[in-house]
Amino acid sequence: MSRQNEDERPRVSDSQSNPGADAAEAVIDVRGVHYAIGDRPIFAGLDLTVKRGLITAVMGPSGTGKTTLLRLITGEIYAGSGRVAVFGRDVGTLTSRELYATRRRMGVLFQNGALLTDLDVYENVAFPVREHTDLPESLIRKLVLTKLEAVGLRGAAELMPAELSGGMARRVALARAIVTDPEILIYDEPFVGLDPISLGVILRLVKQMNDALKITSVVVSHDVHEIATIADYSYLLSDGKVVASGTPAELARSDSATVRQFMTGGAEGPVRFHYPAPDYAEELMEVAR
Amino acid sequence: MSNGARAGVLELVRKTGETGVFFVRLLAACIPALSRPRLIIAQIYNAGARSLIIIMLSGLFTGMVLGLQFYDVLNRFGATEALGTAVALALLKELGPVLTALLFAGRAGTALTSEIGLMRATDQLTAMDVMAVDPIRHVAAPRFLGGLIAMPLLTAIFTVVGLFGAQLIGVQFLGVDHGIFWSQAQSAVALKDVTEGVVKSIVFGAVVSLIAVNEGYHSEPTAEGIGRATTRTVVASSVMTLLLDYVLTAIFL
Numbered sequence: 001m002s003r004q005n006e007d008e009r010p011r012v013s014d015s016q017s018n019p020g021a022d023a024a025e026a027v028i029d030v031r032g033v034h035y036a037i038g039d040r041p042i043f044a045g046l047d048l049t050v051k052r053g054l055i056t057a058v059m060g061p062s063g064t065g066k067t068t069l070l071r072l073i074t075g076e077i078y079a080g081s082g083r084v085a086v087f088g089r090d091v092g093t094l095t096s097r098e099l100y101a102t103r104r105r106m107g108v109l110f111q112n113g114a115l116l117t118d119l120d121v122y123e124n125v126a127f128p129v130r131e132h133t134d135l136p137e138s139l140i141r142k143l144v145l146t147k148l149e150a151v152g153l154r155g156a157a158e159l160m161p162a163e164l165s166g167g168m169a170r171r172v173a174l175a176r177a178i179v180t181d182p183e184i185l186i187y188d189e190p191f192v193g194l195d196p197i198s199l200g201v202i203l204r205l206v207k208q209m210n211d212a213l214k215i216t217s218v219v220v221s222h223d224v225h226e227i228a229t230i231a232d233y234s235y236l237l238s239d240g241k242v243v244a245s246g247t248p249a250e251l252a253r254s255d256s257a258t259v260r261q262f263m264t265g266g267a268e269g270p271v272r273f274h275y276p277a278p279d280y281a282e283e284l285m286e287v288a289r
Numbered sequence: 290m291s292n293g294a295r296a297g298v299l300e301l302v303r304k305t306g307e308t309g310v311f312f313v314r315l316l317a318a319c320i321p322a323l324s325r326p327r328l329i330i331a332q333i334y335n336a337g338a339r340s341l342i343i344i345m346l347s348g349l350f351t352g353m354v355l356g357l358q359f360y361d362v363l364n365r366f367g368a369t370e371a372l373g374t375a376v377a378l379a380l381l382k383e384l385g386p387v388l389t390a391l392l393f394a395g396r397a398g399t400a401l402t403s404e405i406g407l408m409r410a411t412d413q414l415t416a417m418d419v420m421a422v423d424p425i426r427h428v429a430a431p432r433f434l435g436g437l438i439a440m441p442l443l444t445a446i447f448t449v450v451g452l453f454g455a456q457l458i459g460v461q462f463l464g465v466d467h468g469i470f471w472s473q474a475q476s477a478v479a480l481k482d483v484t485e486g487v488v489k490s491i492v493f494g495a496v497v498s499l500i501a502v503n504e505g506y507h508s509e510p511t512a513e514g515i516g517r518a519t520t521r522t523v524v525a526s527s528v529m530t531l532l533l534d535y536v537l538t539a540i541f542l
Contacts, residue, residue: 074419100421114416117408128420131427 025052027184027216028073033082035068042068044240046082055210055217057227059262060237061271066220067111070186073218074108075099104132107177111188113169115161121148122157125176132180147175150205152198166193174202178209185209187219191226203230224263228252236262238271311503314425315433322430332435336397337442343396344389348447351384352376352454360463372465373474376455381478381486385448387534390493393440394526398501401432402522405505406515429506433498440494441487448486485541492533497526
């Protein structure tokens with residue numbers, strides 16, 4: 001995979017579209033992060049900023065560490081070097097108590113939903129409320145039903161997770177992520193497995209929550225066209241770094257070969273589709289011999 | 290020392306350290322977990338009530354076998370009146386706690402490991418952690434406490450049913466006097482013997498539950514990994530039960 005030169009990285013010049021350039025508050029600030037799994041480097045000097053109240057998309061080919069980035073932000077793992085700051089504080093320096101206090105201000109939608117399998121849909125959504133508040137049951141019920149209605153699954157409140165389809169499970173997980181009205185919502189591949197109707201509803205929901213509640217959203221997604229309709233700012237990751245950033249419109253107009261390949265889904269280009277392997281013809285000849 | 294042996298020793302030290310740290314965190318989490326009795330009661334039901342049938346059946350057959358074997362041995366010395374004493378002491382001090390622990394490891398221990406392992410594999414533990422809910426406090430501690438509380442209760446039931454099984458064979462089929470059987474059993478059993486059985490059952494309950502919960506919590510998040518963790522639970526629990534049984538017996542004698 002060819003590494004995109006720093007100078008080639010499409011950047012925006014106006015402060016409105018570059019979150020790191022103006023005075024608005026950076027809710028998440030990633031600076032010079034290096035991270036490796038064993039000998040395999042995932043990030044090599046990653047820099048990005050998520051500004052309060054915006055929907056920020058993180059895109060990139062499979063295996064570029066998008067989910068790893070989310071785990072760094074939530075403090076599940078720590079950077080080898082560099083700084084991951086959330087609400088102005090370096091996640092790596094927080095005590096357990098401080099980390100939990102920070103996490104209570106976040107909601108995370110996991111790629112597979114990660115619903116608690118021994119609880120029904122209603123109790124799954126009520127779980128964080130019960131754990132962190134002493135609200136009366138009537139208020140918890142109101143909260144849970146409101147969120148389930150928003151994702152269109154109020155009627156499925158009594159179903160167990162095993163009875164849900166993949167898309168339904170992800171919608172329940174979304175209801176659970178938003179039930180405590182977090183300041184930051186982190187979505188890991190929220191559109192995978194959704195039918196077109198659910199996809200449209202979830203897209204509007206993400207946008208509405210962002211507009212109405214001023215929730216800061218970080219969306220990791222492969223779905224370039226869907227995410228382009230709601231994202232305020234996008235980062236494209238490749239080879240452990242941000243290779244392009246800007247508004248969806250700016251990325252769409254970009255001349256960068258990496259950006260164009262990713263936006264158009266081309267198999268040929270700087271981002272290699274094939275995992276590194278010996279020459280195909282030679283390997284076939286070996287088999288023939 | 291060869292590289293393989295050195296790696297094995299290092300892995301053993303790492304594993305022991307990991308279990309030690311987990312145990313300390315688990316104990317620390319047990320106190321706040323006590324404020325959620327609903328979760329603990331649910332786990333006593335899962336580990337205890339759901340093990341009742343296997344415990345009662347095993348207790349019955351163990352008692353019946355003891356009745357036959359002890360009768361055969363005592364008959365050679367013309368001392369079949371001592372059947373009640375022999376069976377009661379054997380069940381109270383040894384077979385009750387040990388066999389219950391082995392059965393508990395096979396039935397409830399494996400269920401605990403695979404359940405927690407599956408929660409790890411499906412990101413449920415991570416999701417809790419990210420929701421600022423400590424999975425050790427919410428998942429591991431109630432299951433550990435549930436096993437700890439259930440084991441002595443199951444041991445008591447195993448012992449009582451075992452005594453009934455021995456009485457069934459000794460008195461009903463082999464002709465030992467009913468009154469002598471029970472009076473001998475009653476007079477020979479001292480508080481120290483009961484204490485030994487209770488202490489053993491509590492220690493075995495703690496060890497088997499700790500191993501089961503620890504293996505599940507640290508299992509590799511794959512089908513194969515969960516399978517291996519479940520096997521390790523049975524093997525480690527069985528070996529530790531027998532080893533600790535020797536240590537505790539030596540202390541009580």
